[in-house]
Amino acid sequence: MQRPQLSIIIPTLNEAQEIETHLVSLLGLWVCGSEIIVVDGGSQDQTVALASPLASRVLVCEPGRALQMNIGANASQGNYLLFLHADTRLPKRADKLISSALTRRAWGRFDVKLSGRHAMLKVVAGAMNLRSRLTGIATGDQAIFMTRQAFDAAGGFPEQPLMEDIEMSARLRRLSPPTCLHHRVTSSGRRWMRNGLWRTILLMWRLRYRYWRGMDSHSLANHYRHVR
16 A cells, blocks of 8 residues: 555544544545544533544544644654644645645645634734744644654654644754745634634634743643633
8 A cells, every 4th residue: 555645633522513624625635645633522412423433543542633733743754744724724735735745845824814804803813824834833723744854853742731833843843944835724813713803812812922032831720721
């Protein structure tokens, strides 16, 4: 059996509402040879049963997004790794875009578009994309991808309860700047709207500022358990 070029790793937790639609949207990449690995963190709904027919593999482990992504990466076979949230949709032929990007640099991410009717979601997404270009730091919503060698050199995602994507970006940035693709993934705006848009924006900035000031991620998680 031919080794896949791209492994797509999707951490899930109680995603029965979205997971079938999400995996169906990836069938074209699966048919073209990409590996789809779902790593479930102990869902209490039908996520695992719904995902099983539509993925290359479904793994189950303890909850924790970083842990789940590391387990998926270590179980995968692809030369390139893409870490994809369960509510994020890829652009067409994302495998080709990633393959081309990783011939130039060790890692990268997509621009993001947030789905939803609120006009400010466009502003939020635009600010995320601009900040990422200026800082070389990516968030999980932007579908981070990398070579397997870069993943190994970075030591995988730090198994911390928050900001694992920020910390991983900092590690990867020591290897190379990211390729920031203008092609957009579409991520759900539900997290931004659930507790109020402006309140969530202020919360995210507060979290990042405190993390930048050196506050431990476990302490942050204890203060902001509802963020995940």
